[in-house]
Amino acid sequence: MSHLITLATCNLNQWALDFEGNRDRILESIRIAKSENARLRVGPELEITGYGCLDHFLEDDLYLHSWEMYASIISNPETHGILLDIGMPVLHKNVRYNCRMLSLDGEILFIRPKIWLANDGNYREMRFFTPWMKPSVVETFVLPPIIAKITHQRTVPFGDAVINTLDTCIGAETCEELFTPQSPHIAMSLDGVEIFTNSSGSHHELRKLNTRMELIMGATRRCGGVYLYANQRGCDGDRLYYDGCALIAINGKVVAQGSQFSLKDVEVVTATVDLEEVRSHRAAIMSRGLQSSLSTVKFERVTVEKELAVMSDRFDPKLAPTPERSIRYHLPEEEIAMGPACWLWDYLRRCNGTGYFIPLSGGIDSCATATIVFSMCRIVYKEIVDDGNDIVLQDCRRICRMGDSWIPENPEAICSKIFHTCYMGTSNSSKETRDRAKQLAERIGAYHVDLNMDTVVTSIVSLFEVATGKKPIFKIFGGSQIENLALQNIQARLRMLLSYLFAQLLPWVRSIKNSGGLLVLGSSNVDECLRGYLTKYDCSSADLNPIGAIAKKDLKKFIGYAAKEFDMPILIDFLDATPTAELEPITKDYVQSDEVDMGMTYDELGVFGYYRKVEKCGPYGMYLKLLHEWTPKLTPRQVAEKVKRFFFFYAVNRHKQTILTPSYHAENYSPDDNRFDLRPFLINPRFPWASKKIDKIVEQYENPDSTKELDVMTVE
Numbered sequence: 158m159s160h161l162i163t164l165a166t167c168n169l170n171q172w173a174l175d176f177e178g179n180r181d182r183i184l185e186s187i188r189i190a191k192s193e194n195a196r197l198r199v200g201p202e203l204e205i206t207g208y209g210c211l212d213h214f215l216e217d218d219l220y221l222h223s224w225e226m227y228a229s230i231i232s233n234p235e236t237h238g239i240l241l242d243i244g245m246p247v248l249h250k251n252v253r254y255n256c257r258m259l260s261l262d263g264e265i266l267f268i269r270p271k272i273w274l275a276n277d278g279n280y281r282e283m284r285f286f287t288p289w290m291k292p293s294v295v296e297t298f299v300l301p302p303i304i305a306k307i308t309h310q311r312t313v314p315f316g317d318a319v320i321n322t323l324d325t326c327i328g329a330e331t332c333e334e335l336f337t338p339q340s341p342h343i344a345m346s347l348d349g350v351e352i353f354t355n356s357s358g359s360h361h362e363l364r365k366l367n368t369r370m371e372l373i374m375g376a377t378r379r380c381g382g383v384y385l386y387a388n389q390r391g392c393d394g395d396r397l398y399y400d401g402c403a404l405i406a407i408n409g410k411v412v413a414q415g416s417q418f419s420l421k422d423v424e425v426v427t428a429t430v431d432l433e434e435v436r437s438h439r440a441a442i443m444s445r446g447l448q449s450s451l452s453t454v455k456f457e458r459v460t461v462e463k464e465l466a467v468m469s470d471r472f473d474p475k476l477a478p479t480p481e482r483s484i485r486y487h488l489p490e491e492e493i494a495m496g497p498a499c500w501l502w503d504y505l506r507r508c509n510g511t512g513y514f515i516p517l518s519g520g521i522d523s524c525a526t527a528t529i530v531f532s533m534c535r536i537v538y539k540e541i542v543d544d545g546n547d548i549v550l551q552d553c554r555r556i557c558r559m560g561d562s563w564i565p566e567n568p569e570a571i572c573s574k575i576f577h578t579c580y581m582g583t584s585n586s587s588k589e590t591r592d593r594a595k596q597l598a599e600r601i602g603a604y605h606v607d608l609n610m611d612t613v614v615t616s617i618v619s620l621f622e623v624a625t626g627k628k629p630i631f632k633i634f635g636g637s638q639i640e641n642l643a644l645q646n647i648q649a650r651l652r653m654l655l656s657y658l659f660a661q662l663l664p665w666v667r668s669i670k671n672s673g674g675l676l677v678l679g680s681s682n683v684d685e686c687l688r689g690y691l692t693k694y695d696c697s698s699a700d701l702n703p704i705g706a707i708a709k710k711d712l713k714k715f716i717g718y719a720a721k722e723f724d725m726p727i728l729i730d731f732l733d734a735t736p737t738a739e740l741e742p743i744t745k746d747y748v749q750s751d752e753v754d755m756g757m758t759y760d761e762l763g764v765f766g767y768y769r770k771v772e773k774c775g776p777y778g779m780y781l782k783l784l785h786e787w788t789p790k791l792t793p794r795q796v797a798e799k800v801k802r803f804f805f806f807y808a809v810n811r812h813k814q815t816i817l818t819p820s821y822h823a824e825n826y827s828p829d830d831n832r833f834d835l836r837p838f839l840i841n842p843r844f845p846w847a848s849k850k851i852d853k854i855v856e857q858y859e860n861p862d863s864t865k866e867l868d869v870m871t872v873e
């Protein structure tokens with residue numbers, strides 16, 4: 158006979174340190190879960206504080222406020238009648254742990270500290286928490302008096318326990334633990350745990366979702382069982398976008414999946430599963446039976462004298478298992494259209510902003526950034542009109558400084574209120590870029606300013622001339638390299654200055670009431686940041702950069718996608734144009750081009766970026782890898798030149814990464830020096846020893862007879 162139970166998991170848009178807001182979202186998720194008849198509700202990792210509190214996790218206040226919020230949740234009778242798994246940090250014996258609080262009917266069942274902490278890339282959990290290094294061990298936790306008064310308990314178990322109800326066994330695993338080779342669910346499953354909860358704080362990266370999904374599918378296929386994945390969603394105050402995707406799986410099949418990108422603050426996902434399916438799946442595998450009977454890891458059981466099933470003894474014709482469904486993945490270009498857009502919306506509403514400003518050049522990068530803002534407006538509009546989301550409508554009215562009766566008639570109406578673009582031309586600008594910028598702004602409804610700033614550039618050059626008696630001139634007119642660069646950088650840096658001026662005053666110019674300034678958007682892509690192909694403190698220095706960790710290649714795909722999906726044919730013109738900075742005079746024989754200037758192509762930069770950061774290659778390691786990949790199309794010498802050139806520019810420009818505008822983290826090869834890619838910024842760009850070793854190999858290829866065997870240790 159089947160044994161049906163209904164379970165709930167959720168995506169919550171928590172905000173670091175927003176204790177009351179976080180609590181209310183948790184309460185709302187419990188209310189929804191109960192209304193769907195769920196008997197178990199799991200929420201995201203550290204949901205009471207928000208996952209991204211970083212060094213605030215070191216403050217005692219945070220632990221106090223966590224208990225206060227937790228008390229107000231479990232003392233609320235509306236949260237009773239359902240097993241709750243809530244994420245919160247806890248101090249035990251003066252040690253900080255990242256914990257899960259399991260409770261039922263206002264009573265704490267046990268506290269489970271995370272065992273395997275996330276500590277690479279963007280994650281630094283070891284900085285704030287101590288891992289519970291005693292798998293399957295349980296101690297006694299003395300409850301703080303405010304909680305003891307509410308729960309009428311003095312102590313509760315603290316450690317790696319599991320819950321036995323009358324009809325099943327439940328174990329908790331926390332985020333990273335799923336990603337480890339010896340995940341806790343393995344030993345738990347062999348010890349009879351049938352339902353696993355996973356509470357996560359996992360952020361978006363392009364093309365990453367399948368890793369998470371494959372792990373969940375693989376785990377439940379191999380071990381059997383029901384897996385409830387909960388995740389935070391949204392921007393909780395940092396460069397990361399947590400990408401939800403709450404999920405319920407059973408024996409390698411997905412039965413429920415929440416959305417990855419959305420403006421919903423609370424999204425609850427429920428499913429009804431048949432525990433008999435878990436039992437028969439497991440019992441059919443003899444080898445699993447042997448491993449289970451031999452397993453020496455025994456988990457302490459915390460007993461609950463209740464059943465999770467609504468009716469285990471009778472057949473209920475109204476209750477049926479939720480059918481299997483296929484996993485939904487977005488294309489990378491859809492991910493770009495949605496992730497940074499939702500991040501920008503959270504940012505704007507949470508800082509009580511008036512809108513965004515972007516210097517729009519008529520090139521791909523600022524165009525992609527503007528299109529992402531438009532995508533944000535589309536998502537907001539859809540959420541208001543199609544989904545009737547009142548929170549988004551209220552936020553939208555507040556940000557647009559519109560009254561209580563206003564409902565936007567289309568995405569362009571939202572864009573026209575909050576998005577400002579500006580073309581800042583000089584005599585080096587072309588009509589094409591100017592027109593493209595104007596047409597793009599028109600299409601999305603942005604408030605556009607088209608200006609010329611030659612007078613400002615000229616007056617700065619004149620001032621310099623008066624002060625020094627020397628006048629720099631462009632290279633094509635006979636000037637030196639250094640003069641040429643200085644003249645380009647003046648234009649670039651003035652654009653930054655003008656951006657902030659216009660961002661501050663445009664709402665005033667438009668007589669928008671009660672407005673503050675606009676947030677300035679930067680638009681350097683990941684590849685040019687890595688190569689340092691940007692002027693320090695120019696338009697690359699802004700308040701936020703939605704595309705700072707997205708590759709040019711992906712941005713182009715996104716533009717192609719948006720041209721069709723957003724009905725924006727103008728975007729095709731951007732795709733067809735040659736990327737150019739337009740900082741040097743255009744003559745009949747010369748137009749500045751990015752790839753020529755950089756000495757490498759954007760595709761090559763993508764490869765270098767991947768090997769440097771993801772594969773952790775130094776120049777020598779990268780050369781060896783690319784030698785196999787790029788020869789015989791290129792000679793070993795040409796490969797060596799390219800690798801050395803890349804590392805040269807990377808090293809001389811590394812200092813620029815220290816002041817990069819905070820960017821949406823989207824790519825695993827992001828060079829963001831502030832949180833993700835920590836490196837020195839004074840590096841010998843010639844990498845002398847590695848270069849000698851590379852030269853030795855080139856020599857070996859070019860004169861195979863000259864060296865009998867390859868001895869890379871002997872240089873000179």
Ligand SMILES: Nc1ncnc2c1ncn2[C@@H]1O[C@H](COP(=O)(O)OP(=O)(O)OC[C@H]2O[C@@H]([n+]3cccc(C(=O)O)c3)[C@H](O)[C@@H]2O)[C@@H](O)[C@H]1O
Pocket residue numbers: 642645646649650689690691692693694695696738740754809812838839
């Ligand atoms: N090791 C070090 N540690 C700390 N700081 C260091 C440094 N070396 C230089 N610096 C500083 O950096 C300055 C040089 O950097 P920077 O002023 O950026 O100038 P720089 O990197 O020399 O030139 C800007 C580059 O960006 C290119 N570009 C292309 C397309 C568009 C744009 C644009 O902006 O629109 C720019 C432009 O063609 C040029 O190649 C030095 O004057 C010095 O102040």
Ligand SMILES: Nc1ncnc2c1ncn2[C@@H]1O[C@H](COP(=O)(O)OP(=O)(O)OP(=O)(O)O)[C@@H](O)[C@H]1O
Pocket residue numbers: 515516517518519520521522523524579580581582583586652679680681682685691696697736737738739751
């Ligand atoms: N004529 C311009 N008017 C307004 N902003 C400009 C102009 N030229 C450059 N910018 C700003 O400076 C940034 C960097 O300029 P750069 O020429 O390097 O462009 P890019 O990084 O290739 O981006 P894009 O593809 O948008 O031109 C641009 O993204 C844009 O925000």
Ligand SMILES: NC(=O)CC[C@H](N)C(=O)O
Pocket residue numbers: 202274275280331332333334336357358359360
């Ligand atoms: N919070 C965590 O433990 C997250 C780590 C995990 N590797 C992830 O990206 O989802």
